Amino acid sequence: MLDYLRYSMRTLMHHKLRSFLTLLGVIIGIMAIVSMVSVGSGMEESLRKQLEVLGSDKIVVSPRIAYGTTSVILTDDDARALESIPGVAFVSPIYTVSSDVEFSGETKVMQVMGVDPEKAEETFGRGAGSYKLLSGRWLQKGDRYKLVLGYSVARDTFTRDLWVGSRVNLHGKEFEVVGVFAKAGDRSRDYSIYTSIDVLRELFNAGNRVTFIVIRVEKGADIDKVRMQVEDKLKRRKGTDKGYYVVTQKEIMEEVGEAYNVVKVVFGGLASVSLIVGAIGIANTMIMNVTERRREIGVLLASGASRAQVMRIFLMDAALLGVAGGAAGLALGYGVSLLINVAAERYLGEGVLVTSVTPELAVFSLLFALLVGVVSGMYPAYRASRLEPVEALRA
Amino acid sequence: MAISLREVVKRYRTGKVVVEALRGVSLEIPRGEYVSIMGPSGSGKSTLMNIMGALDKPSSGSVRIDGIELTRLSDSELAEVRRRKVGFVFQQFNLISKLSALENVALPMWFAGVSRSRRLRRAKELLELVGLERRMHHKPSELSGGEQQRVAIARALANKPEIILADEPTGNLDTASGMEVIKLLEELNAQGKTLVVVTHDTDFGRRARMRVKMRDGQVLEVER
Numbered sequence: 001m002l003d004y005l006r007y008s009m010r011t012l013m014h015h016k017l018r019s020f021l022t023l024l025g026v027i028i029g030i031m032a033i034v035s036m037v038s039v040g041s042g043m044e045e046s047l048r049k050q051l052e053v054l055g056s057d058k059i060v061v062s063p064r065i066a067y068g069t070t071s072v073i074l075t076d077d078d079a080r081a082l083e084s085i086p087g088v089a090f091v092s093p094i095y096t097v098s099s100d101v102e103f104s105g106e107t108k109v110m111q112v113m114g115v116d117p118e119k120a121e122e123t124f125g126r127g128a129g130s131y132k133l134l135s136g137r138w139l140q141k142g143d144r145y146k147l148v149l150g151y152s153v154a155r156d157t158f159t160r161d162l163w164v165g166s167r168v169n170l171h172g173k174e175f176e177v178v179g180v181f182a183k184a185g186d187r188s189r190d191y192s193i194y195t196s197i198d199v200l201r202e203l204f205n206a207g208n209r210v211t212f213i214v215i216r217v218e219k220g221a222d223i224d225k226v227r228m229q230v231e232d233k234l235k236r237r238k239g240t241d242k243g244y245y246v247v248t249q250k251e252i253m254e255e256v257g258e259a260y261n262v263v264k265v266v267f268g269g270l271a272s273v274s275l276i277v278g279a280i281g282i283a284n285t286m287i288m289n290v291t292e293r294r295r296e297i298g299v300l301l302a303s304g305a306s307r308a309q310v311m312r313i314f315l316m317d318a319a320l321l322g323v324a325g326g327a328a329g330l331a332l333g334y335g336v337s338l339l340i341n342v343a344a345e346r347y348l349g350e351g352v353l354v355t356s357v358t359p360e361l362a363v364f365s366l367l368f369a370l371l372v373g374v375v376s377g378m379y380p381a382y383r384a385s386r387l388e389p390v391e392a393l394r395a
Numbered sequence: 396m397a398i399s400l401r402e403v404v405k406r407y408r409t410g411k412v413v414v415e416a417l418r419g420v421s422l423e424i425p426r427g428e429y430v431s432i433m434g435p436s437g438s439g440k441s442t443l444m445n446i447m448g449a450l451d452k453p454s455s456g457s458v459r460i461d462g463i464e465l466t467r468l469s470d471s472e473l474a475e476v477r478r479r480k481v482g483f484v485f486q487q488f489n490l491i492s493k494l495s496a497l498e499n500v501a502l503p504m505w506f507a508g509v510s511r512s513r514r515l516r517r518a519k520e521l522l523e524l525v526g527l528e529r530r531m532h533h534k535p536s537e538l539s540g541g542e543q544q545r546v547a548i549a550r551a552l553a554n555k556p557e558i559i560l561a562d563e564p565t566g567n568l569d570t571a572s573g574m575e576v577i578k579l580l581e582e583l584n585a586q587g588k589t590l591v592v593v594t595h596d597t598d599f600g601r602r603a604r605m606r607v608k609m610r611d612g613q614v615l616e617v618e619r
Contacts, residue, residue, distance in 0.1 A: 003505055014493035299489045302450060303503040304478025304554065306471045389450040389477075393489070 004316040011317055012324065019321065022285040025278025026325025026372060027332065030365050032274055034333025034357060036267035039340060042355035044260035046188045057219075059227050061234065061246050062212035072243035076208040081237060085229045087221035092116060092123040093210040095197050098348065102169040103158045109348065110153060112170065112193045114200030117143040123214050124194075131189070136164035136179030144199050148179035152190035170195070171203045187354055223248055275368070279376040282321055286314065286380035290387075297384055298392030307385040314381035315374060322373015326366045333357070333365070396459070397558055397589040398424040398447050403456035405442050405612075416442040417453070418612040424605070426557070429584045430591045431600040434609035440593045441562055443609070447591065448483055448560045449476045461557060478507050482551025484580075486563035488543040490535040496522060496546045497531040503553040514553075521549035525579060541572025548579055558589045565596060577602070 012019045061082075063072060079093040095114040100107050115123055117139035124131045125138060139148055147168060154162040154177075162168065166177045175195065184190055201207065217226045227246055235241045247255065290297070300310055337355040344354075405417040416439045424430055432440045445451035446458055449465055458465040460480050465473065482503075483489075490499045500518035509517075522531045525545040535543050544564060551559055561580060565573035577599060584590040594600050606618040 003511065010493045295489065296491055299491060300502075300506075301474070302448075302477060302483045302485075302489070303550065304474055304506040306474035306506070308471070309474075309506055390445050393450070393485070 004312055005320065007313060008316040008320045012320060018285065019324075022281055022321055023325040023328065025281035026275065026322060026369055027278075027329040029271060029275030029278045029372075030326050030329025030369050031333040031336060032271035033268050033368070034330055034361060034365050035336035035340065035355075036271050037264050037361055038333070038337040038355040038357045040260050040264040040267055041358055041361065042337075042341075043263070044256055045356055046354060057217050057223065059215040059217065059223065059230060059246065059248055060212055061215070061230065061244055063244050064242070072238050072240065074210040074213060074244065076210060078234065078237055079210055079213045081233060082213065082215060082230055085226060085233065087217050087226040087229075088215055089218040089221075090119070090122055090216040092119040092214045092216075093197065094123070094212050094214060095201055095206060095209060096211045097200065097204050097206075099171045099193075099204075101153075101193065103162060103166070104160050106158050108157055109346075110157070110193055111188070111191060112195060112200060114195055114197035115139070116198075117141055117146070117196045120148070120194065122216070131184065132182040134180045134182040136177070138179060139194065139196065143178070143196055145173060145175045146178045146195065147175045148181065148194040149177055150181050150190040150192045150194075151183040152187070153193055154180045157191070173199075173203060275372060278325065279372045282318060282373060283376035283380065285321075286318055286377050287383070289317070290314070290380050290384045293384075294387065294392045297387050298389055298394075301387070301389035301392060310387075311381045311385035314384045315377050318373045318377020318381065319370055320373070321377075322369045322371070323366060325373070326369025329369065330357075330362055330365050396423050397426045397428065397461065398422070398591070399457075399459040400443075400447070401457040403443075403446060403453045403458060405439070405446065405451070406454045416612055417446070419456070420612070420614055422607065422614060422617070424589060424591065426589055427584070427587050428589055428605050429581070429603045430589075430605045430607060431603035432591065432593045432607045432609060433595070433597065433600040434615070436595075438609040439612040440609050442612075444560055444562050444591065444593050448481045448558075449473045450483075474506075478503060479554055480556050481558045481560055482553070482556040484544070484547050484551050484559065484561035484564045486566040488535070488540070488547045488567070490543055490546060490550075492535050495532050495534055496527060496538065499535070499546055500549045500553055503550060507554050517553065518549070521552055522546070524552075525549045539572070540568050541575055544568060544572070544576050545579065548576070548583075552583070556588075558591065559583060561590070561592045563593055563595065565594070565599060573599075 061074065063074065076093055079091050082088060083091045092115060097112055098109055099112045101110045118141040120139040134151060136148070139146060147170070149162060162177055162180070164177055164180060168175050168177060170193070181189075201209065215226070215230065217223050227248060231241065231246045234244065234246065245255070297310060300313070334357050337357055340355050400420055400422045403417055403420045404415070407414045407416055420439075420443060432443060434440050442451065446453050447460070449460070453466065460476060463476065465476065468476065491502070494502070497515065497518050500521050501514040504514040504517065519528065519531060522528050525548055527542060527545055527549070530538060530542060535546070538546065559580065564576055564580065568576060580590055580592070581602070592599070592603065600606060604619065608615040608618075
């Protein structure tokens with residue numbers, strides 16, 4: 001095995017330019033797959049983490065962002081209407097927006113979450129995965145131009161650190177920092193800013209719009225039953241059950257996973273097309289190779305190689321081409337995904353989208369490249385092994 | 396007998412024309428013999444050599460090497476015969492250009508399943524034998540014709556075959572390096588290897604103890 005590998009390395013290095021051109025198809029294909037799937041994984045990851053904030057006794061109503069359905073606009077009135085459902089302990093509407101944030105001359109784009117100040121601690125500070133304060137306090141009833149910052153907003157975003165008492169310009173208005181959260185280790189949380197929902201909506205002329213609604217059920221209440229009633233009520237109010245989700249945290253996790261699997265498969269599928277082109281490239285080079293290396297095959301046969309050994313030599317060539325292309329594609333794909341991060345940070349704000357090249361993705365792409373190599377090398381290798389020694393030597 | 400041929404016929408089909416390259420050749424070559432095969436081009440001498448070395452299959456007739464009937468062997472058994480019983484030396488040297496001299500010599504041992512360290516040790520010894528130990532890491536393109544042919548001879552010896560088959564081994568060499576190659580081959584014969592040489596060169600051919608003259612796919616005469 002090692003000997004075949006060594007022999008194929010020699011072949012690869014002997015025809016550097018041709019090997020590289022052959023590889024290009026595979027490199028581009030794998031690069032596209034890795035970078036596209038990493039975006040899908042990253043989106044999934046950041047949304048999942050965002051939702052983890054909510055405890056297991058919570059129900060969330062959020063707009064559907066999938067294609068082909070018109071998004072329903074939720075309002076304060078919808079939120080208020082849900083309060084009367086039996087088993088509902090608490091309803092908290094939330095409005096989120098990407099906003100420019102200026103501090104001591106630097107401007108960044110950041111995710112801002114507006115919440116009813118009175119309900120802030122209830123919404124984020126209770127149950128599993130809850131927020132902990134590092135310093136200062138939660139938003140309180142009557143707070144207007146006050147902010148509580150995620151850890152990374154305070155420490156990693158601006159050249160100067162922010163502290164309780166710092167003054168920050170958010171979309172042109174001055175706010176005062178009243179609290180800083182402890183590090184949660186999750187970018188979407190650590191890079192978010194929390195303020196009053198009413199102030200945020202005034203600032204962005206959002207009327208009484210709500211991005212999502214968090215509902216907490218009473219202790220001992222049947223969460224699925226409450227959820228169904230929430231669905232019924234919203235359906236009556238909105239005249240449709242499309243355009244928004246009503247889900248418990250567990251369901252969100254499952255749905256998010258599924259949705260992003262579709263995204264990943266579609267992205268991966270598109271990228272696979274270029275990989276097929278790459279495979280045809282390998283097959284083409286390998287067939288030319290067999291013709292061009294007839295004399296070499298003759299020498300191998302005259303030196304006592306069996307047909308099976310000749311076949312293995314050529315299969316190893318193809319496998320090596322595949323893996324080399326896969327490794328280069330993986331490295332480039334990883335590079336592209338890092339570039340996407342930089343671009344996302346600049347244009348979407350920090351922590352909104354962080355692509356992730358998972359170990360599974362890396363292993364999968366290498367194996368896939370190997371498979372592409374072997375499959376496209378099979379027929380050429382077979383042809384090589386069927387040559388008659390004398391004919392091969394005559395070439 | 397090292398090689399024994401009976402009524403060997405070889406027909407080629409080129410398009411619609413059938414060419415008879417060998418028309419019933421019978422030949423007995425004893426162990427340790429030094430044989431030259433001479434004749435004009437197209438007389439079938441190379442075809443005969445290829446059949447002796449299991450590189451080609453006869454259309455009819457019998458071929459025995461070391462008592463083994465080749466016409467009854469499968470492809471992989473024929474590969475085994477090429478690997479163990481014969482060593483080839485070609486006019487074109489036929490070294491693999493991407494491998495060093497050492498690796499070229501070690502190649503047949505790879506196919507015979509010899510471990511890498513043992514192959515390289517023996518390849519080195521063989522290169523010493525042909526006087527090229529200093530050139531062992533050179534690629535064929537960095538060697539002269541004579542040196543390349545000596546590497547090819549070392550390769551032919553790799554798996555310790557009984558028989559050396561050389562097809563015009565001096566055909567691409569100048570007189571001096573041709574002579575060196577002849578000397579080397581004759582030395583191997585003196586050590587007990589059966590040596591069969593196909594050549595145009597009558598001076599070279601005359602040196603053999605057994606001289607086979609061919610014409611039109613048949614053996615014209617055998618001199619001893």
